Amino acid sequence: MRRVMVICVGKLKERFYQEAAAEYCKRLGRYCRLEVAELPEQRLSEAPSPAEIEQALAKEAEMIRSRAPAGASLAALCVEGVQRSSEEFSQLLGSWDQLGEKALVFVIGGSYGLHASLKKEAWARLSLSRMTFPHHLARVMVLEQIYRGYQILEGGKYHK
Secondary structure (H helix, E strand, O other), X not given: XXXXXXXXXXXXXOHHHHHHHHHHHHHHOOOEEEEEEEEOOOOOOOOOOHHHHHHHHHHHHHHHHHHOOOOOEEEEEEXXXXXXXXXXXXXXXXXHHHHOOOOEEEEEOEOOEOOHHHHHHOOEEEEOOOOOOOHHHHHHHHHHHHHHHXXXXXXXXXXX
């Protein structure tokens, strides 16, 4: 069975996000072995300098690397990423399946995003929108799109 992991910087605190994420995790059990890992966001001062932000992002990147399975394909969620339709995202999932890699890891950064080195290492860079969303909502959106993507691949009725 496919192994899909979502690594998130930051903890879901709001119950409505937790419930939505849990629902998609449950639905995804049919398509993949899903794991969601939450990593702590680095604490920063009230008005952090660019150097402080860079240092925090570097620490978060190391934590992400330590949680990702060896040899995994990374899909980084970032503003510089490619916006894809649900059908195009589904095709991306299908192309990953054909690669036969051990795991696909979606990486969602914290308030300041992801370190440039992680984006550079990523097999795919994805953007959910040109709009800005809270990273907690992005988690729910990514889980929903993974579910939708597998439904499209299967020819299911969820996607219309």
